[in-house]
Amino acid sequence: MLELSGINKTFNAGTIDEKVLFRDFDLSIDDGEFVAVIGSNGSGKTTMLNIISGSTDVDAGEVVVDGIVMNKMKDYKRAVKVGRVFQDPVRGTSPSMTIWENLSLADNKAKRFGLTFGLNRVRKDFYRSQLEILGMGLEDRLDTAAGALSGGQRQALALIMATLVRPDLLLLDEHTAALDPKAADIVMELTDRIVKDKGITSLMVTHNLRYAVEYGTRTIMMHDGGIVIDAKGEEKASKTIDDYLKVFNTISIETGN
Numbered sequence: 001m002l003e004l005s006g007i008n009k010t011f012n013a014g015t016i017d018e019k020v021l022f023r024d025f026d027l028s029i030d031d032g033e034f035v036a037v038i039g040s041n042g043s044g045k046t047t048m049l050n051i052i053s054g055s056t057d058v059d060a061g062e063v064v065v066d067g068i069v070m071n072k073m074k075d076y077k078r079a080v081k082v083g084r085v086f087q088d089p090v091r092g093t094s095p096s097m098t099i100w101e102n103l104s105l106a107d108n109k110a111k112r113f114g115l116t117f118g119l120n121r122v123r124k125d126f127y128r129s130q131l132e133i134l135g136m137g138l139e140d141r142l143d144t145a146a147g148a149l150s151g152g153q154r155q156a157l158a159l160i161m162a163t164l165v166r167p168d169l170l171l172l173d174e175h176t177a178a179l180d181p182k183a184a185d186i187v188m189e190l191t192d193r194i195v196k197d198k199g200i201t202s203l204m205v206t207h208n209l210r211y212a213v214e215y216g217t218r219t220i221m222m223h224d225g226g227i228v229i230d231a232k233g234e235e236k237a238s239k240t241i242d243d244y245l246k247v248f249n250t251i252s253i254e255t256g257n
Contacts, residue, residue: 001029001030001031001032001033001065001066001168001169001201002027002028002029002052002063002064002065002169002201002203003027003028003029003062003063003064004025004026004027004028004048004051004052004061004062004063004064005026005061005062005064006024006025006026006060006061006062007022007024007025007026007051007058007060007061007062007063008022008023008024008025008058008059008060008061009021009022009047009051009056009058009059009225010059020225021044021047021225022044022047022048022058022061022225023225024061025044025061025225025226027048027220027227029201029203029218030201031201032199032201032217033201033202033216033217033218033232034192034195034196034201034202034204034215034216034217034218035202035203035204035216035217035218035219035220036204036206036211036212036215036216036218036219036220037203037204037205037206037219037220037221037222038205038206038207038209038212038219038220038221038222038244039221039222039223040223040248040251040252042224043222043223043224043225044222044224044225044226045205045222046173046174046205048205048222049084049171049173049203049205051063052065052070052082052169052171052203053078053082053084053171054070054073054075054078054082058071065081065082065168065169066081066168066169068081070082076109079109080109080165080167081167081168081169082167082168082169082170082171083162083163083167083169083170083171083200084162084170084171084172084173085155085158085159085162085170085171085172085173085175086158086173086175087173087174087175087177087178088178089151089152089154089155089158089178089179090154091158092154092155092157092158092159092161092162093146093154093157093158093161094146095145095146095147096145096146096147097145097146098142098143098144098145098146099127099131099138099141099142099143099144099145099146099149099157100124100127100142100143102146102157102161103127103130103157103160103161103164104123104127105161106160106161106162106164106165107123107127107164107165109165124142127139127142128142130160130164131157131160133160133190133193133194134153134156134157134160134190136152136153136156138153138156138157150183151178151179151180151183152179152180152182152183152184152186152187155175155176155178155179155183155187156186156187156190158175159175159187159190159191159194160194163194163198163200166198166200167200168201169200169201169202169203170195170200170201170202170203171202171203171204172191172202172203172204172205172206173205174205174206174207175187175191175204176188176206176208176211177206177207177208184208188211188215191204191215192215202216204216209241209244209245210241212244213239213240213241213244216236217232217236218230218231218232218236219231219232219236219239219244221244221247223251228247228251229244229247
């Protein structure tokens with residue numbers, strides 16, 4: 001479903017700050033997998049998501065989603081196939097627009113715009129049904145500006161917006177990191193439910209080892225632009241937080257951190 005093949009990426013090439021992050025990096029994710037990606041800062045996690053989404057170019061290699069090479073695809077076309085929820089709740093919604101307007105905007109991302117009303121009243125009941133999934137009472141606040149919501153509510157709204165038009169691939173970029181522990185757990189539970197119910201292939205970067213253990217079908221640990229653990233099935237089910245911490249500590253000792 002997702003194929004990263006022969007990915008090479010160097011930052012600040014030819015300077016004293018040159019950093020080779022990816023060298024012939026490969027990753028294959030099957031349709032319907034929910035993959036948690038963990039690793040230390042600078043391991044390549046977020047850069048990998050940026051490469052998949054198109055916000056960072058590669059020096060060489062291909063990004064293929066559902067059989068389509070994405071490298072040269074324009075952003076608006078790529079956005080139809082790839083949804084993304086960012087760490088900062090502010091980035092996923094427009095604060096000055098109402099919940100209804102935000103959802104309408106997300107609902108139209110795969111459609112041509114013409115001289116018609118942007119707000120589709122026929123879809124309003126559908127938006128309410130989607131918001132009811134959250135259990136936050138947002139279905140009764142469609143005319144409330146997104147900027148008036150709490151961080152957890154806004155991130156939950158961003159999650160609904162990213163999956164309203166079902167993407168082929170969902171990227172979750174530390175999407176619970178900016179939330180308090182209770183809100184983070186709520187958003188994580190909602191994420192798991194939505195991903196399962198809609199059968200969306202998902203790639204989640206997280207620093208929360210508990211989430212990597214408890215959620216998803218596969219866990220990948222990255223270090224220095226490579227994969228040091230790739231656990232799924234029975235192997236994933238048998239791993240604990242301590243198992244991942246041991247590898248983190250070993251890497252830290254070897255690298256002098």
